[in-house]
Every structure is written in C-alpha cells, then in structure tokens.
C-alpha cells in the first residue's frame with residue numbers, strides 16, 4: 001500500500017510504499033452506506049444533499065460506531081465494522097497497482113464531473129472487486145487513527161494504524177475534490193467527532209464463527225464477545241473487541257424488527273463483496 005509506481009502526486013504521508021499482508025477474511029460493502037440504509041437504522045438523516053440512494057454524510061466517526069453497533073445487534077452471523085485503512089486500499093485497488101483503478105471520469109464523481117453535488121451510489125463503474133465509488137462521491141471513514149508517518153514505522157501484517165492520534169483516517173476523496181485527492185493511496189484524517197458534509201463510509205464485515213455467534217447470543221448478559229479467530233486486538237483498534245450493549249439496542253424503544261418492512265428491506269439489502277474471490281474462496 002502507499003504511493004503507486006509513477007504517481008507524481010503523492011504526499012509524504014503516502015510513502016514509503018510498502019507491502020502489507022491482510023490475513024483475515026473480510027467483505028466490503030459494494031457501495032457507500034446510503035441515506036436510506038442509515039435512516040432505517042438510526043432514524044434520522046442530517047446529510048446536506050438529500051436522497052435515499054445518495055451516500056449518507058455529515059456523520060461523525062463516533063456516530064458510525066453507533067450505527068455499526070445497531071447492525072451487530074441484529075445478530076445475523078456477521079460482525080460489522082469500518083475497514084482498516086489497509087483493507088480499504090486493498091479493496092479500492094481491486095488488484096491495480098496504478099494510482100486509480102480506471103479512467104477517473106468513468107469510475108468517480110469528483111470536482112471535474114460532479115456538477116457541485118453528491119450523486120447516487122453506483123453511478124460510476126465499479127472496480128474489479130465490484131465495488132463502486134471507492135474513489136470520489138463521499139470520502140470514507142476508516143477505523144484507524146491517522147498518522148502521516150506511520151508507513152515508516154507501522155506493522156505490515158494486518159496493520160490497524162497507530163494506537164492513538166487526534167484524527168481518524170479518511171480515504172478516497174469526495175465529489176468536490178481534485179484528481180490529486182481522488183487516488184487510491186491518498187490519505188487524510190478528521191477529528192472523530194467532526195461532521196462534514198462530505199464524510200461518509202462503507203461497512204466491512206466478517207463472518208462470526210459458531211463459537212462467536214453463541215457468545216454474541218450470550219451477550220444479552222453484557223458479556224464481551226469472542227472475536228472470530230480468537231485474536232487479540234489493540235484497544236480502540238478497528239478490530240477491537242466488541243461489547244454488546246443491549247441497553248443501547250433498546251434505548252430508543254425500537255429495534256430493527258420494529259421498523260416498517262420497507263425500511264427493514266433497505267437495511268438487509270446492502271450487498272457485500274468478497275474483496276478477492278480467489279483468496280476468499282468459500283466466503284459468503
């Protein structure tokens with residue numbers, strides 16, 4: 001990951017380019033989370049550009065964690081989370097080593113073609129993994145803390161970013177960004193409490209093992225979940241342990257199953273795509 005060969009637009013934060021290993025299976029949501037999906041789960045929508053099929057925006061990193069916790073509370077056999085920065089770039093590249101995964105006008109809404117506004121998801125060509133709008137449209141929050149120097153010092157196996165910083169990672173550029181920002185290796189960061197009208201996200205998910213699912217069911221007592229694979233993760237890291245909070249699930253007095261069927265369908269339809277069909281054979 002990092003600065004693509006021959007890319008003259010790279011910032012120092014994108015260097016040195018380095019080889020990282022992602023050893024755990026995951027799937028990425030095909031689109032940015034839409035406003036219909038967000039509203040069905042959260043019950044509100046503060047996006048500036050309104051539309052059911054537009055990416056939700058004006059959400060903070062912390063609000064996204066609430067959204068993810070509500071998805072987890074469905075206990076559908078998956079754990080939902082933000083991708084790590086490494087997972088995001090791996091997914092965005094779709095096997096490409098170039099600075100983007102195709103002709104920019106064909107794959108991304110950015111300043112040269114967006115007419116000054118956000119657009120419905122899936123309006124541009126996907127990458128080789130079937131993922132749309134990895135570049136442009138909404139900038140996408142990742143799970144990691146942001147450190148512009150961590151490529152020099154960070155681990156190269158399942159990297160999860162620094163232990164802490166003031167900012168969370170943003171990737172991919174937005175509808176109003178220049179081509180220089182709309183590259184697969186470009187990095188940016190934002191205060192995790194900030195809500196900007198171009199900040200959005202997409203979910204990653206991983207299948208919970210039988211043991212973890214049983215543990216999750218036991219989570220009604222507030223017990224900590226087993227992590228699939230049983231690995232320990234850094235506190236606050238993207239793959240950090242998840243604590244079930246049934247009281248939060250019911251705090252509003254409304255669960256997913258109370259939602260109108262139309263909205264439930266909107267939540268249940270986000271499609272996830274294995275990011276590498278060969279590596280992830282058997283996933284789904």
Ligand SMILES: [Ca+2]
Pocket residue numbers: 032133134135136137138139140172173
């Ligand atoms: Ca995007």
